[in-house]
Amino acid sequence: MAADIAVVSFERFLNGDDNDRKAVAQEIYDAFSSVGWVYVKDHGISQARVDEIFRLAKTFFDLPLEDKLKWKLTDASVNQGYTADGAEGNGGIDHKECYEHRRYRNDLCPAEDVLPGFRTTLDEFYAQCLTLGMNVLRCLAIAMKLGDGFFDRITLRTDPQMRLLHYPAIERKIIEQEGHARIFPHTDFGLCTLLFQDSIGGLEVDPFHTGDFKPATPRPGTVLINIADLLQRLTNDRCKSTRHRVVSPKTEGDMLPARFSIPFFIHPDPETMIDPVTLSADEVKHYEPVNAGEWRIAHTMKDYKLADAPKEAVASA
Ligand SMILES: O=C(O)CCC(=O)C(=O)O
Numbered sequence: 001m002a003a004d005i006a007v008v009s010f011e012r013f014l015n016g017d018d019n020d021r022k023a024v025a026q027e028i029y030d031a032f033s034s035v036g037w038v039y040v041k042d043h044g045i046s047q048a049r050v051d052e053i054f055r056l057a058k059t060f061f062d063l064p065l066e067d068k069l070k071w072k073l074t075d076a077s078v079n080q081g082y083t084a085d086g087a088e089g090n091g092g093i094d095h096k097e098c099y100e101h102r103r104y105r106n107d108l109c110p111a112e113d114v115l116p117g118f119r120t121t122l123d124e125f126y127a128q129c130l131t132l133g134m135n136v137l138r139c140l141a142i143a144m145k146l147g148d149g150f151f152d153r154i155t156l157r158t159d160p161q162m163r164l165l166h167y168p169a170i171e172r173k174i175i176e177q178e179g180h181a182r183i184f185p186h187t188d189f190g191l192c193t194l195l196f197q198d199s200i201g202g203l204e205v206d207p208f209h210t211g212d213f214k215p216a217t218p219r220p221g222t223v224l225i226n227i228a229d230l231l232q233r234l235t236n237d238r239c240k241s242t243r244h245r246v247v248s249p250k251t252e253g254d255m256l257p258a259r260f261s262i263p264f265f266i267h268p269d270p271e272t273m274i275d276p277v278t279l280s281a282d283e284v285k286h287y288e289p290v291n292a293g294e295w296r297i298a299h300t301m302k303d304y305k306l307a308d309a310p311k312e313a314v315a316s317a
């Protein structure tokens with residue numbers, strides 16, 4: 001049975017009055033403080049645009065490997081460019097390849113004459129995702145009565161990571177071996193993630209935080225949004241950063257079809273200290289403050305196996 005993840009329409013937030021916005025904010029908060037995931041529909045990004053990005057992703061990943069390696073991601077502090085199948089892992093062997101696109105620096109991006117429209121279209125979609133993500137964070141601020149501008153202050157120079165993800169077609173028996181997956185169970189480590197997925201399926205979440213993973217089935221027209229580790233810390237465990245993974249889709253046959261997805265990972269301004277918010281004088285903070293920039297680099301290094309990440313910076317993840 002699929003995970004019980006609420007579907008929330010964002011229409012009343014975008015076009016309604018204060019009361020409408022409060023009602024949507026509460027629905028989003030309820031989802032984030034239980035399962036940690038929500039499907040958002042009527043989010044203002046057209047399906048035509050989303051389809052266009054999936055097409056661009058396919059065009060990019062169809063290029064020969066030696067071409068893609070010209071844009072190879074090597075620097076965790078920039079975290080931009082291409083990562084080949086098998087190069088990233090968080091505890092097991094992932095069968096996927098990715099391309100990361102950033103806000104301020106995209107040196108490792110195919111040029112216009114190589115992939116016409118790639119950079120400009122990704123930049124436009126990036127801006128739309130950022131607007132949507134900031135509105136979702138505003139919902140949290142409204143529901144928790146932190147003041148509407150709370151997240152604007154800690155995301156002044158936010159530089160999210162938009163990721164094009166391709167899970168190549170692969171034999172089922174490879175993915176279903178012990179220690180292999182399309183993506184191994186993990187939590188995301190920033191503030192929150194917007195996730196667009198195609199119709200293939202295979203994404204699963206751990207809704208009760210017990211290790212009992214349930215499918216997060218593709219729902220056309222929606223974007224899945226999940227809480228990541230820094231928001232769980234910042235909200236002093238009110239919002240849940242929930243483990244998730246990508247396994248074989250429920251299809252017949254020995255070969256799994258290729259799957260594409262597009263996560264957009266929102267991180268705070270790198271200078272920000274993430275210190276848990278307490279809502280009453282006797283509430284105890286569950287976490288020490290951490291510097292958002294150091295946290296991000298340490299986790300990126302760990303995931304991409306780029307070097308040994310400083311142990312103290314990742315120990316509390
Ligand atoms: O492909 C997916 O649906 C999930 C991707 C994911 O969890 C990640 O990249 O962190």
Ligand SMILES: [Fe+2]
Nearest residue numbers: 186187188244
């Ligand atoms: Fe993830």
